Amino acid sequence: MNFKELAMASNKLASGHRSCAGCGFPSIVRTVMKATKKQIIVSCATGCLEVTTTIYPYTSWLTPFIHNAFENASATISGVEAAYKALKKKGKLRKDVKFLAIGGDGGTYDIGLQSLSGALERGQNFVYLCYDNEAYMNTGVQRSSATPRGANTTTTPAGKASFGKLEWKKELMQIAIAHGINYAAQASPHNLIDLYNKAEKAFNTKGPSILVVLSPCPLGWKSNTNMSVQIAKLAAETNFWPLYEYENGKYVLNYEPAKRKPIIEFFKTQGRFKHLLKNKKLLEEIQGKVDEKWSKLKKLCEEK
Amino acid sequence: MTELTGAQAASFAMKQINPEVVSAFPITPQTEIMMDFAQFVADGDVNTEFVLVESEHSAMSSAVGASAAGVRSMTATSSAGLALMFEILGVASGSRLPVVMNVVNRALSAPINIHCDHSDSMDCRDIGWIQLYSEDAQEVYDNTFIGLKLAERVKLPAMIMQDGFINSHCLQNIKLLKDAEIKNFIGKFKPKQSLLNFKKPVTIGPLELFDYYFETKRQESEAMISALEDYKIVCKSFEKMSSRKYSAVEKYKLKDADYAIVALNSVCGAVKDVVDELRINGEKVGLLKIRLFRPFPYDDVLNALKHCKRITVMDRSESFGANPPIMSEVVNSLKNAKKINSVIFGLGGREIFEDDIKNIYYNMIKNKKQERYVGCRE
Incomplete structure (x- = not known):
């Protein structure tokens, strides 16, 4: 797959949707859906993606789509898959169908975690895609368990007595992998070929798989709308968002910066971290955590 | 005459309906229904896909997904389980999906109590589900078929109630119908649109704001009102088959x-x-x-x-x-x-x-x- 082929591949998310300029998820969702030639049914959690693509009487979805509620994209796709299996068993359906559940970080790390866990444990044959923009953007930038420590959100504002969110970001990849699934990958929209390859593997995995993709959000990150791809790239170059995958028990690192950039390079591009830039102690602490997580990941990737 | 409890009457009706998908999560006193049905699955008496989820919220979510995919989709619950489903009950009715659910009535918490009252189903009376109440196991059995047929006719979900323990756990003599009679009565489920129709991809559960929401809800309300007449028609054809006469x-x-x-x-x-x-x-x-x-x-x-x-x-x-x-x-x-x-x-x-x-x-x-x-x- 090269960029030309990727651009030419059949597109299942039409233009004309109403996501913000610079939003990360349209290219993420398109790329993921391009990674299979089979029919796809999408179950989408409540959130930015759902509200910007399904404003009645219009829809951007050129493939069957269901939105049920905020916390149940995985349970919903489980029911759809069960219906498919029942009809297939009866010989009423011959097609091979792929099932894709999508949620933002709120619908995945937080309110939808139980539903996701249940579907992973049951071994439902589906791909879960989390577009992670690190806060509840649809409701106006409130913190989620995916918000990184130090980020300014509307429920963890920086003030005289606070530097923003106090807690560290939850490790979704590790939680998903702990279910004993066969494929999990972390990806970013600055490297769509890598995302495509991972989505292709996910669709070809037997049983559940998960894609966790960083999704820049100019509104919530307080960044320039023309900078989203560069910011996503910086996330990888600073090791803030490593590109890696977990395949049948093995970790693989997909990108290693020749010299990792300091985390401040990533923070400088976004207003949500503006208040941190002069907080040397906190910056050091966060840098320490990034480096520690990176070396843990490297160790996992070196395991044979 | 066959001796069955109210719960067994419900699961036996489900067996005869043989729905493509049943989603289930245990709760007292409904659990008997799902345990019974699990045995039907294990013995190959039904060819249902049995989705054993991690909560009632997911049971109803899965039921909605299956129904949206164009197949018969059933579940059962009680009390707190119904309360946990509440959000998705409205999604089922608002999306006009004829999910059918047996509800074994049990008091709501707090204080926690496992016995019968109607606080669970009565709290759901304005959520757009058809509600049928059953005096005994016979009515549970018959209402399940009538409820399903009515639900599919008016494109609204239906819940069939029975009293926890008093009905659900007491053996009663009931008259069963033959599998072939049920098959003929319920017919085939052919929804106009479904997620599995790739020729006409559909978006289910869209965002409707002040410009369309009101009209959608009005249609839902009119469908519910029209169900009064449809109920009579369904009861008449049920009577023809069973010689049992029902009315509202x-x-x-x-x-x-x-x-x-x-x-x-x-x-x-x-x-x-x-x-x-x-x-x-x-x-x-x-x-x-x-x-x-x-x-x-x-x-x-x-x-x-x-x-x-x-x-x-x-x-x-x-x-x-x-x-x-x-x-x-x-x-x-x-x-x-x-x-x-x-x-x-x-x-x-x-x-x-x-x-x-x-x-x-x-x-x-x-x-x-x-x-x-x-x-x-x-």
Whole structure:
């Protein structure tokens, strides 16, 4: 797959949707859906993606789509898959169908975690895609368990007595992998070929798989709308968002910066971290955590 | 005649329907239904995909997904399970998906209590589901088929209620129908649109704001109102098959009754016994049993009760700070609240005795103010 082929591949998310300029998820969702030639049914959690693509009487979805509620994209796709299996068993359906559940970080790390866990444990044959923009953007930038420590959100504002969110970001990849699934990958929209390859593997995995993709959000990150791809790239170059995958028990690192950039390079591009830039102690602490997580990941990737 | 509990009657009906998908999560006293059904799956008696989810919220979510994919989709629950599903009940009805669910009535927390009252299903009365109540196992069995057929006709989900333990766990003699008869009665489910139709990809569950939401809800409401007529048609074809005649309300010795008791579900059995006993003494009393609670058969209730001098409505659930649910609807039907009074009984499974029902009757004929609660200590 090269960029030309990727651009030419059949597109299942039409233009004309109403996501913000610079939003990360349209290219993420398109790329993921391009990674299979089979029919796809999408179950989408409540959130930015759902509200910007399904404003009645219009829809951007050129493939069957269901939105049920905020916390149940995985349970919903489980029911759809069960219906498919029942009809297939009866010989009423011959097609091979792929099932894709999508949620933002709120619908995945937080309110939808139980539903996701249940579907992973049951071994439902589906791909879960989390577009992670690190806060509840649809409701106006409130913190989620995916918000990184130090980020300014509307429920963890920086003030005289606070530097923003106090807690560290939850490790979704590790939680998903702990279910004993066969494929999990972390990806970013600055490297769509890598995302495509991972989505292709996910669709070809037997049983559940998960894609966790960083999704820049100019509104919530307080960044320039023309900078989203560069910011996503910086996330990888600073090791803030490593590109890696977990395949049948093995970790693989997909990108290693020749010299990792300091985390401040990533923070400088976004207003949500503006208040941190002069907080040397906190910056050091966060840098320490990034480096520690990176070396843990490297160790996992070196395991044979 | 076959001996079955109310729960077994429900699971046996599900077996005969043989839905493509059943989603399940255990809760007392509904669990019997799912345990039974699991055995049908294990023995190959059904070819259902059985989705054993991690909560009732996911059970209803999965049921919605399956129904949207164009197949018959069922589940069952009680009490807290129904409350946890509440959000998705509205998604099922709002998306016009004919999911069918047996509800074994149990009190809501707190305090936690596993026994029967109707606080669970009555709290869901305005969520857009057809509601059928069942006096005994026979009605559970029959209502499950009628509910399914009606749901698919009007494109709205249906719940079939039965009293926890009193009905769900008591062996009763019931008349079963043959598999072939059921197959013929329910026919094939052919929804106009489905997620599995790739020729016409559909978006289900869109965002509708002030420009369309209102019209969508109006259509849903009109579908529910039209279900009153459809219910009669479904009952007629059910009668043809089974020789069992059903209507939205059952009038028991009401024709010449001066005094009427109104109730639903299992207590109707006891009320009928009391009516029989009082009738021997020449008392002109009857029972109006409500089977169809949503849509509510206002005209049937009016016609059945308009000649009565006084009426007492027995509710097995509270509406805190207001008239309880059945009472409210009877008042709405008669538009003459003066001759109607109300009692609340049996919350959390508290027993009601025939003497209690007699007292209700004597208070009614003496025009004595009824105590709000029967069987409740000071």
